[in-house]
Amino acid sequence: MNKKRSMAIRTITGVAILTAIVIVLQLLGQFIRFGPFSVSLVLVPIVIGAALYGPWAGCWLGFVFGVVVLLQPDTGFFLNFNPFATIIVCLIKGAAAGLCAGLVYKAFEKINAYLAVILAAIVCPVVNSGLFFIGSVLFFIPLIEEAFSLEAGQGIKFVIVGMIGLNFVFELLFNIVLSPVILRLVRLVKKEQPKAVKAAAPAKPVEEIKEKASEAAEKAEEKAESLKEKAEEKVEDVKEKAADLKEKAADKAEEAKEKAAEVVEDIKETVSDAADKVEDTAANIVENVVEDAKLVASDVKEVADKVEDKAADAVETVADKFEDLTKKD
Numbered sequence: 001m002n003k004k005r006s007m008a009i010r011t012i013t014g015v016a017i018l019t020a021i022v023i024v025l026q027l028l029g030q031f032i033r034f035g036p037f038s039v040s041l042v043l044v045p046i047v048i049g050a051a052l053y054g055p056w057a058g059c060w061l062g063f064v065f066g067v068v069v070l071l072q073p074d075t076g077f078f079l080n081f082n083p084f085a086t087i088i089v090c091l092i093k094g095a096a097a098g099l100c101a102g103l104v105y106k107a108f109e110k111i112n113a114y115l116a117v118i119l120a121a122i123v124c125p126v127v128n129s130g131l132f133f134i135g136s137v138l139f140f141i142p143l144i145e146e147a148f149s150l151e152a153g154q155g156i157k158f159v160i161v162g163m164i165g166l167n168f169v170f171e172l173l174f175n176i177v178l179s180p181v182i183l184r185l186v187r188l189v190k191k192e193q194p195k196a197v198k199a200a201a202p203a204k205p206v207e208e209i210k211e212k213a214s215e216a217a218e219k220a221e222e223k224a225e226s227l228k229e230k231a232e233e234k235v236e237d238v239k240e241k242a243a244d245l246k247e248k249a250a251d252k253a254e255e256a257k258e259k260a261a262e263v264v265e266d267i268k269e270t271v272s273d274a275a276d277k278v279e280d281t282a283a284n285i286v287e288n289v290v291e292d293a294k295l296v297a298s299d300v301k302e303v304a305d306k307v308e309d310k311a312a313d314a315v316e317t318v319a320d321k322f323e324d325l326t327k328k329d
Contacts, residue, residue, distance in 0.1 A: 014189070015057050018049040019064050026068040043124045043171055044178055046098045047105075051120060051186045055102030062098030062128075066091040081143040089135030097128035117183045121175035129168040133159060 025042040042065050050058025069075055069090045078086040101124040108116035136144070141155035150158055 011053050011057070015049060015053055015060065018045045018057075018061055021045045022061050022064050023068055026065055026072075041174060043097065043121075043128065043175055044182065046094075047101050047117070047120050047124050047175065048182055048185055050098050050102030050124075051105045051109075051117060051182065052189055055099050055106060058098030058100075058102035059095045060098070062094035062096065063091060064094075065098075066094030069094065077147070078140060078143070082139050085135065085139035089132065089139070093128050093131035093135065096131055097124045100124070100127045113187070114179070114183055117186065118176060118179045121179050121182065122172065125168060125171045125175055129164050129171075133164060136163070 022042050022045050025045065029042060046058055046061045046065060049061045067090075070079075070087060075086065075090065078089075101120040104123045105116045105120040108119055136159045137156060141159075144150065144158060144163075145152065145155040148158060
């Protein structure tokens with residue numbers, strides 16, 4: 001009950017402050033100009049109120065905005081022509097702008113807060129200017145055409161360009177540019193609300209707090225004991241797994257050692273066989289070379305004998321011829 005009451009007080013206080021800001025900004029708006037155009041910042045607190053306190057707060061702030069507009073001298077131009085329509089248009093456009101901004105923010109807040117603020121800041125001036133345009137078309141086109149000496153059918157164009165035109169553009173841009181500031185204010189206020197509610201809550205009896213603290217301590221101790229047991233079980237499991245892994249690693253190492261020994265023996269046998277083959281091959285080659293050398297020597301001897309025989313025959317022939325020549329002489 002106290003929590004709800006505290007929240008209600010904070011909401012009323014916040015809306016009251018924003019209401020005062022709306023009134024001040026609307027009264028001072030005619031002095032804020034961008035060239036020849038006056039720019040109103042009153043829609044900014046309306047968006048803030050709609051985001052912070054809900055659509056109905058935005059509706060109230062927009063309604064106050066409409067009331068202040070009715071009290072300004074410029075509105076007398078329309079009041080003198082059609083008081084009822086002027087009151088309806090001013091109040092409805094402001095209230096609807098705040099209400100729609102709050103509904104849009106509420107719809108998109110959970111998706112993305114920044115997107116929700118931007119959309120609310122866009123919707124607010126769009127609804128405000130849109131309803132003003134509709135009201136002007138329905139009730140005030142004859143007055144506008146007569147007051148500004150316009151031809152028939154030119155009143156709507158004048159409302160769009162001359163009365164809404166750049167004012168709407170400036171208000172829309174200001175709202176979009178100030179969206180990060182609006183978002184920061186919304187987050188700041190919403191962040192502080194739980195603290196304020198907590199501070200406003202009555203203090204609980206000491207005994208009740210002690211009992212709850214004792215219960216919490218017992219639960220924490222039980223939880224710690226349970227966690228300790230689970231941790232010990234996990235440690236035992238890890239030790240068993242480590243032992244199994246150690247045994248498997250030793251078996252794998254022994255197998256690898258045996259395989260390595262087998263490979264070494266195979267290599268030794270292969271090398272020995274290769275050495276024997278090389279030795280046999282070398283002996284065969286030497287034997288073949290010796291036999292070939294003997295054959296060559298035998299052939300050389302035969303050739304030498306033949307050469308010697310032919311040389312002896314030649315010498316004998318020369319000696320015979322020499323002897324014949326000697327006899328002739």
